[in-house]
Amino acid sequence: MGGGVGASSSGGGPSGSGGGGSGGPGAGTSFPPPGVKLGRDSGKVTTVVATLGQGPERSQEVAYTDIKVIGNGSFGVVYQARLAETRELVAIKKVLQDKRFKNRELQIMRKLDHCNIVRPWSGGEWGGHQGFSTWKDELYLNLVLEFVPETVYRVARHFTKAKLTIPIIYVKVYMYQLFRSLAYIHSQGVCHRDIKPQNLLVDPDTAVLKLCDFGSAKQLVRGEPNVSYICSRYYRAPELIFGATDYTSSIDVWSAGCVLAELLLGQPIFPGDSGVDQLVEIIKVLGTPTREQIREMNPNYTEFKFPQIKAHPWTKVFKSRTPPEAIALCSSLLEYTPSSRLSPLEACAHSFFDELRCLGTQLPNNRPLPPLFNFSPGELSIQPSLNAILIPPHLRSPAGTTTLAQSSQALTETQTGSDWQSPDTTPTLTNSSS
Secondary structure (H helix, E strand, O other), X not given: OOOOOOOOOOOOOHHHOOOOOOOOOOOOOOOOOOOOXXXXXXXXXXEEXXXXXXXXXXXXXXXXXXXXXXXXXXXEEEEEEEEOOOOOEEEEEEEEOOOOOOOHHHHHHHHOOOOOEOOEEEOOEEOOOOEEEEEOOEEEEEEEEEOOOEEHHHHHHHHHHOOOOOOHHHHHHHHHHXXXXXHHHXXXXXXXXXXXXXXXXXXXXXXXXXXOOOOOOEEOOOOOOOOOOOOOHHXXXXXXXXXXXXXXXXXXXXXXXXXXXXXXXXXOOOOOOOHHHHHHHHHHHHOOOOHHHHXXXXXXXXXXXXXXXXXXXXXXXXXXXXXXXXXXHHHHHXXXXXXXXXXXXXXXXXXXXXXXXXXXOEOOOOOEOOOOOOOOHHHHOOOHHHHHHHOOHHHEOOOOOEOHHHOHHHHOOOOOOOOOOOHHHOOOOOOOOO
């Protein structure tokens, strides 16, 4: 599969149709980034004066080499670069800013700290700073992020092109980490609103997954309306198609269910050509929603003129060799009624992932599993009733408490930060209305 792809999000096609992943320079991309000048020699060192995003406003010079475009879309452009001082690879996401509003993506990324979420880089350390640049009176935000070489989209496409099925252990490892990242951001009041394979970064050697691209993310506040035209089409929850503006973070769970189904099928489960056709594709599988289900999705929706179609049996949706536990999990995620969908942590505790909790389970390349059980106290406080399942038996003490700090796996894992905030203490972010 090779490296050097998908360091940040890749857009996923117009209206988020689930199309191509990261690619080379495309029409309309500017290279180098505004404010960046390349040297004339073959070494090509680029020096950028960046304003740090935290603390007192001050500038510092950051030098990069080997800059190249690796992704572009409606959000902007993503570059791969190497820090001249440390030779460390980073991804730079350049986004045109609206000067009237603070950047929501930056605000959200500053407050998140989790091993399954891509980290911002700042002046020699990982932590939430950013650089701004101007070009012809336009302001750009340059987010410097850790570089992760692949995406779930490209990994899945690799197997599809070879007419192979992705090994089920990878499906389990990737999806478990996705659900764990969703449990974390939802506990912080944040809804991602654009979960899709292109926004799931993975290291092909270690199978570590990191959620990226918080450009559509928002801290949802009960009673505050949100735009319904959000989320890439193939992964858009039905309540969004019905025009709901008071939706919950369960839209991310629906999207994750679509990703799981896609990995099992080798193709998108609901490949709609338009917003309306997207609903048709969903109805083909789930059947026509009842009046009560429509009310649960959007109580303000009054049109009930749908052809009555019966649900297609889930066992016939997937290939005959698909594990029953995978089908059961899928059916519990892809529910019309948002409140009937599993929570992210309930998904992590599902029997489909039991193999990951077995001592001795390895990746196909004989490497150990990535960090899966290095839960912070905050994570364990989200749904404590699930902890007995989430913490594998071999990592529990005789008293029933976790012994993660003593386990060999935990010693090599990146722990989440000490700045965990419980859902009740999550600060309100300054957002533009959407």
